[in-house]
Amino acid sequence: MKKIINDPENFVDEFVEGILLAHPDLVKTPGDDPRVLVRADAPVKGHVGIVTGGGSGHLPLFKGYVGQGLCSGVAIGNVFSSPSSEQIFQATKAVDGGAGVLYLYGNYGGDVFNFDLSVDLAELEDIDTKTVLGRDDVASQPKERKLDRRGVAGILFAFKAAGAAAERGDSLDQVAAIAEDVVEHTATIGIGLAPTILPTTGKPSFELPDGEMEIGIGIHGEPGTKRGALESADEIAEHLSSALIEDLGLSKGSRVAVLVNGMGATPLEELYVLYRKTHQVLAEQGIDIVKNYVGEYATSLEMAGASISILDLNDDRLELLNAPAESPFFREG
């Protein structure tokens, strides 16, 4: 497998260095650890900070959503590995403007372990923290176990809404409640057509014969919850959007934001073919797509495939989605 890399061991440090060189006006590294990035004007005095974090290999997730109106800082792990508690703690100190810090990240064991350790470290510095976990992947657990679901692309909505709330000066309790509310109303499901190849191993994460697809994939190159025959774009859009409509309990008159996300190797054209049918399915049911996002928002290195996320909107959530934001990979307004 061919990759544009140097020593695989330096892959993460080198792409982070590239981001810093490309966007010095938007992000900075606050200390001597290159695995911690914060927005260029951090800490913003009197405002709640938002720290996210997770493994690398998901760009624009997680480090791409650090900026004005989004997350304030990120702790960066190796490819598909959690950052350490000390990196999370460093990010926390660097973004604390005196109003507390929200930990907002995907529901994965390693990340929960290290973020929870950092909760204690922050308390020792008299920094209040609250934690909200992204858990939008409907394929990962049935609805009755939704608190155990893993976090995938739909966490973008929580970043956007919580970031907007922090930017306008909401309290830590308010920002956390908004993040939780958005997570509660977000659902995602994805399919995979080709595996991921880790830079360090050079091996595909699974084998998938021609004519088949993985259904219910995550964002770590893992196989889905089941394997099926490859379907047409319209069939995929119908099946995925129906699962989300059911999970969120959407009906005629619902207003939603839709995110059609590429996993890394799927062309934008194919994503728009998916969006087309998704839009039609929702429109047929009288569901109004008020906002849409089509592109790469949470990838799994060069995995081929896509996911669809839906956020059930109300006026408050819509206002927060529409608020201005700017990061190296995301802009609104």
Add this chain to the structure above:
Amino acid sequence: MESKELNDHIRRSLTILIESADELRDLDQALGDGDLGITISAGSKAVIEALEELPDDTAPTEIARTCAKAFANANPSTMAALVAGALLSGSRTWEGESTIGVAEAARFTRAAADSIAQRGKTQVGDKTILDGISAASDALESVTDPGEALEATKSAAEKAVQETTSLQSRRGRASWLQERSIGLADPGATAFQRFVEAWAAAGVAKN
């Protein structure tokens, strides 16, 4: 003991504990990455320095919190964060207390053990520092006389380490060794045993 005595006693204990750093490093190299030695030595030195700065009448809860903060920042690692979180939990049980006796030590140790179990997602028998702290906690809850308490805690911590030797590591880097971890004492539990011994020796040294 009251504030000044507690502060002095912790500093004397940690000065003694630092002498075990090389042993802990070697034990940890066999099962993990070997940074336990520096975690203990750098952490202990940082705590001693931080405690020297505190006024004599600093409340016990604040003394414990100062220990946690200094230990966490000295040589950051998962172990340092776990110990800091445990000390923080313990410090909360001392709020409003001016004198620390066996009952207070028992509450502190139980809260510390609960914190390690919760934060470390671990339980007794996983071959971690929790095995030692939990055994010490049981021992402290079963006695009231200070002299007896110290002896009971020492033997509980020592016995816990002996018991970890026959166990397989289930948490942290050591768990990657799987069956190969059997036969070796757990470095974290050993560090706790050395701390309890240092605490006892610090009392003897003073008398």
